[in-house]
Amino acid sequence: YVLTQSPSVSLAPGQxxxxxCGGNDIRSKSVHWYQLKxxxxxxLVLHHDRDRPSxxxxxxxxxxxxxxxxxxxxxxxxxxxxDYFCHVWDxxxxxxxxxGTRVTVL
Amino acid sequence: EVQLLxxxxxxxxxxxxxxxxxxxxxFSFNFYAMSWVRQSPGKGLEWVASVxxxxxxxxxxDSMKGRFTISRDNSNSxxxxxxxxxxxxxxxxxxxxxxxxxxxxxxxxxTLVTVSS
Numbered sequence: 001y002v003l004t005q006s007p008s009v010s011l012a013p014g015q016x017x018x019x020x021c022g023g024n025d026i027r028s029k030s031v032h033w034y035q036l037k038x039x040x041x042x043x044l045v046l047h048h049d050r051d052r053p054s055x056x057x058x059x060x061x062x063x064x065x066x067x068x069x070x071x072x073x074x075x076x077x078x079x080x081x082x083d084y085f086c087h088v089w090d091x092x093x094x095x096x097x098x099x100g101t102r103v104t105v106l
Numbered sequence: 107e108v109q110l111l112x113x114x115x116x117x118x119x120x121x122x123x124x125x126x127x128x129x130x131x132x133f134s135f136n137f138y139a140m141s142w143v144r145q146s147p148g149k150g151l152e153w154v155a156s157v158x159x160x161x162x163x164x165x166x167x168d169s170m171k172g173r174f175t176i177s178r179d180n181s182n183s184x185x186x187x188x189x190x191x192x193x194x195x196x197x198x199x200x201x202x203x204x205x206x207x208x209x210x211x212x213x214x215x216x217t218l219v220t221v222s223s
Contacts, residue, residue, distance in 0.1 A: 030209075041213040044209065087151075089209075100151070
């Protein structure tokens with residue numbers, strides 16, 4: 001099972017970032033999202049498509065359509081600059097990660 | 107506060123072996139499945155292996171089967187990854203992560219493994 005993400009997104013503070021994750025019939029799976037900053041432990045920002053763990057701001061939200069999952073970050077801040085990865089569990093491949101999207105806040 | 111701290115990363119020759127450790131605290135370790143995930147330089151995340159809370163059930167990514175062994179010591183809240191017959195492509199930062207309902211909820215900062223002659 002393959003998950004494809006756009007390589008990068010660049011935007012100014014205050015704008016909205018939409019990070020997509022494409023996979024065959026991804027809507028039938030639970031999608032999870034992680035934030036990675038250099039030298040730090042990765043952080044879970046959404047699980048099960050749209051659920052935010054405690055401590056994650058409401059600015060982070062998720063949605064899915066048939067073949068695409070989307071992580072939306074509204075009112076982007078400098079501190080949101082990071083790599084973001086989607087993740088699903090697949091019966092055949094077990095844990096599968098997306099290719100990753102670098103979010104740059106200019 | 108949940109804390110995970112990996113150790114054991116080092117420079118190792120191709121064909122060599124290494125054991126990584128992950129010390130856990132701040133949660134009931136034996137109730138949680140645990141996993142190893144790696145990130146090669148300049149690349150994305152790759153799942154390596156997972157182990158159930160009681161240590162009885164393990165799963166591996168195909169490229170790691172037969173070479174890597176995941177295990178845990180619940181009495182010491184420690185997760186392990188034994189890496190044998192390492193290859194250049196195993197060079198990566200290795201993260202341990204607690205695993206809940208199919209996702210990785212807490213992660214450590216990682217430990218670097220470099221495979222080179």
